[in-house]
Amino acid sequence: MNQSMITASVTMGQLQRKLDTISHNIANTNTTGFKSREATFSDLLFQQVNNQSREEYEVGRLTPNGIRVGTGAKIAQTAVRQDVGALMQTERQLDFALTEKNHFFRIETVENGAPVERITRDGAFYLTENPNNAQQLSLVTANGDFVLNGEGNRIAIPANFQSISFSQDGELEVTLRDGTMQNVGQLGLTNVLKPQLLDSVGNNLYRFPDLQALGFAVADVRADFAGNGQQVNQGFLEGSNVDLSREMNALIEAQRHYQFNSRSISMADEMSGLVNGLRR
Template sequence: MDTLSHNMANSNTTGFKRREATFSDLLFQQVNNNTDTRYETGRLTPNGIRVGAGAKIAQTALRMEQGAIMQTGRELDFAIAERDHFFEIGSVENGQATSYLTRDGSFYLSEDPQNPNALTIVNAKGAFLLDGGGNRFTLPMNFSEIKLSATGELEAILNDGTTQDLGQLQLIRVLKPHLLEAAGDSGFKIPDLAGLGFAEADVFEQVPGDEGRLIQS
């Protein structure tokens, strides 16, 4: 019930991915009655009588089907057109720099805390969109338009008509999405892979946010 209500409550949340519960049967009690081998020839089921019935949740699987893509008219709204691909977002938790993944491509401009004369790209929570090197994007104040090139490069069109490259918009392709841990607000964390016996290359890889993978509204 919790899984169903969570899916319904977030059905209109940008970038949300539902979880699907699978169930396993419960066996409450087994009675080992005396058997007569004369009448058991050919029996395929276990001996005894099983009493009780029911089911429990065995696991909840993250479903990665592609959702509907809508035009918003905002140049900082990006839609990922391939499943298992995510944006990387940088944030600070308890004074420590960290990152998480999301498919929510609604971004905004904010003053760059490292340069008050420049802007940077953030999500609704103020966390930074990261490029392929794990760095935030920096934009000059005197821009008029932001464009995504066919190769995944973000470009700023300045007021004088010139173009300034902002950097490569990379996506993270997750090869084993069932390992992702929910981080709230359509975000996901990659767990401690070493503790699970996985190498990073077995779980995720960087890919360019080029044409076909990423759509600018």
Template sequence: MNLSMISASVTMGQLQRKMDTLSHNMANSNTTGFKRREATFSDLLFQQVNNNTDTRYETGRLTPNGIRVGAGAKIAQTALRMEQGAIQNTDRRLDFAITQPNHFFEVQSVENGQAVNRLTREGAFYLNEDPDNPGQLTIVNANGEYLLDGGGNRFTLPMNFSDIQLSPTGELRVTLNDNVTTEELGQVQLIHVLKPHLLEAVGDTHFTIPNLENLGLMDADMFEQVPGDEGRLMQNALEQSNVNIAQEMNELLQTQRHYQFNARALSMADEMNGLINGIRR
């Protein structure tokens, strides 16, 4: 296999990975709270080929001597882009939208008897019976994970309420069936992630914080807890995906064109090898 075939085949494999990323973004263009990913490329190793040994022919040359032959390109990183998505009003009392970038809800599930906390910006919540408090309700997402308050605890709601409100300071309260009595439930906890590019995706728009000790970081370097006040939260609304279909489609078409160019280069190199092998003395 010659150098041109190596360069083309390696680059085609990496371009396929970028197309997979773009396709994933487009497939989630209507997923609430979804954050797109962006692939960036870097050059692989190259070698200097000094194919002209007669320096007489280099007089007046402005470019460096020889030819740099590369081994293709690779994806340097697939970065999580945290641009704010559009806010859509839903008129549903348990729909909460985060209006600040890099802020997340903290939700908790129980797996194999262990509590597992995750971060998400998907704000569609529901009511479910609290397994630890019979006769009481709690707030969960579509996966049954509990929304946590400022103390890291799940919310507890009475059965006999008629309305639920999210105050401008992030406090949740309910109005009972008499339409007079109100009860404070606590404050919605938000996590401000300082280094979102380190988050690990676990599916369903959920993320986990990596092992910071292995990265040489402390908790304060990665995140901080903030209350859902100062307009960071909106009730009766959801944050939409930050995927721009027109932009993603344009990127996909360009990537496909680059893939075709490299496929053609691979085909031409194969044809030249065939011609060489077919030459007879």
């Protein structure tokens, strides 16, 4: 196959991945706590072709001798942008917004029948019945995953509560119907020290990879702590950090690159047709 066809087709496949990333960002413009991704490219292997071996013919040459024949480009990484989104006031007692980047809520979900810990920036929480205790309610996400406290345990709320408040010390305090106050723990947060290691698992959740296989200690990647009133705002939600104008510009640019490479394949095909049509 013509080398230009190979180069263009490989690059078009990678450009499609960038288009997928951009479309995913745009689709989540209004998703609470969503973090956009940005695709970056790197060159694939190339070959240096020295088409002029006699230096005496190159006296006074200003451009480098020879040409580089490449094989296209590839996606180097899709980096997660950790910029904090705009805070939206809801005045709802179970809405919480994180005010600093790289901070995440600790969540317990179920995968393959076993409980596992995941993290999220989506602080829209709800209450559901505790099947093991009729006198308690569990704090959960919109998908029914359990919210964890500073010790990594599920947060339980008395069923006869009247209101829930979040103190500056980070304590979740429940006012019961008889007027008494009860402390039900602190929201469990984690500070992600290497956010580019995070894997997206859907439903606005992230997970850590196998740190041992990558040669990292847990302390090098995350630091669990209990959030306080300076790091968590009650009655607010964090909006998506997707910049729609930025994404549209990136979309147009990627489409132009795609069209350029498509045209390169068409031109190579036309040239091959001309060569095949030559007659002696």
